Amino acid sequence: MSNPILFRSKFLFLFLFAIITTNISHAQSFIPFELTPQGHIVVKAKINGVEGNFIFDTGAGLTLITKTFSDKIGKLHKQDGSYTAFRATGEKLTVDLYDAKTVALGNFIEHNPVLTIFDVNLGPIDGLISLMSFKEQPFTINYTNKRIIFETNKSMPAIRKAGHTIPLQLEESRDKALTMAAYFIVNNKLTLQFLIDSGAGSNIYRINSRYITALGVDTANASKIAIPSEFNPKVNTIIYQANVKSITAKQTPAIQCQDVKASFIDGLIYDGIVSLNWIGKQVTFDMKKREMIVL
CATH class of the missing domain: 2.40.70.10 (Acid Proteases)
Structure with missing residues (x-):
């Protein structure tokens, strides 16, 4: 017959261990x-x-x-x-x-x-x-x-309740690469899908040059530069720089920037690319649920 004292001690240990590991699994880190x-x-x-x-x-x-x-x-x-x-x-x-x-x-x-x-x-x-x-x-x-x-x-429900949720579209390539995008309205005219790129830096707004005419951009008066690739200096990208009146998150009009200088890029494989910093001071991402939540 098992020793009841040992049994109670073992049960207490397992109970405390369960509490500790449960708390760890719910603890936020940063x-x-x-x-x-x-x-x-x-x-x-x-x-x-x-x-x-x-x-x-x-x-x-x-x-x-x-x-x-x-x-x-x-x-x-x-x-x-x-x-x-x-x-x-x-x-x-x-x-x-x-x-x-x-x-x-x-x-x-x-x-x-x-x-x-x-x-x-x-x-x-x-x-x-x-x-x-x-x-x-x-x-x-x-x-x-x-x-x-x-x-x-444990932390995500409160974030969703407090913030503005914007649907994300994920581009996952053969389980090897992953990026994300969302829909934005440019100049109250075009609804375009923009890659969200924290690696772009601050206040970056890049738009495919194919939309220059639709957005009424005057390329004759826009500045034009050629940027060499950091991976292959022989490859140059042509960029026109011009102002756009507004870029607004389709799902949440409160998320908007106005009168910003955008780069219109030849050969861009996306409708556009935006940096993250202007979207919000605190932005949460949940890839499994395909959500961006802005506080």
Whole structure:
């Protein structure tokens, strides 16, 4: 017959353990970030336990590390296959894929991530952290407190109740890359689908040049520049810069910017691209429910 004292002690231990683990599963955690003068969100992250500085980039699609940082990590397993994608400007990129053990941002850890390596000089930046790490993890970008908060099942209902919910459209490519978009109305004329790109910087509004005529943009008086690709200097992108009267979230008219300078880009593969900072000081994303919630 079992010892009743031992049984009660064991039961009490399991009960306390259940309470502790339940509290942990509902506890929010966060990481601080720095905002560069250009408006890029820079976070500390660890890949295979090695820490670096990364841009938190919702438009990257695929997590990227520099060759210099990969040398610090050591050899990563290279997959046999590759991945071909197109940059927003239409520039074709074919990259090798590598298996890592972990990507960690504070207490949040993604196991067995897939990433790519580029031999490119990004200065003090070691790479880009993409949305692929957060397919199952809701998170909030808080510009006021400069935090990325990892939300829980307990925290999300209050956020939805307090904020404006905007439907997202996800573009997931072969389980290797993930980006998100939403619908915006430009100049009260065109309803266009814009990629939401935290990696673009601050106050960035890029529109496909095919809409120049419909939006009444005078290209003769607009400034015109050619920007070389940082991956291939031989590739130039032609950009016209002109003002637009307004860009408004289709679902929530209160989310709007007025009289902003936009870049009209030849060959853009999207209707448009917008940065995140103007949408709200606190924006929550839930990829599973395809929602952006703006407080």
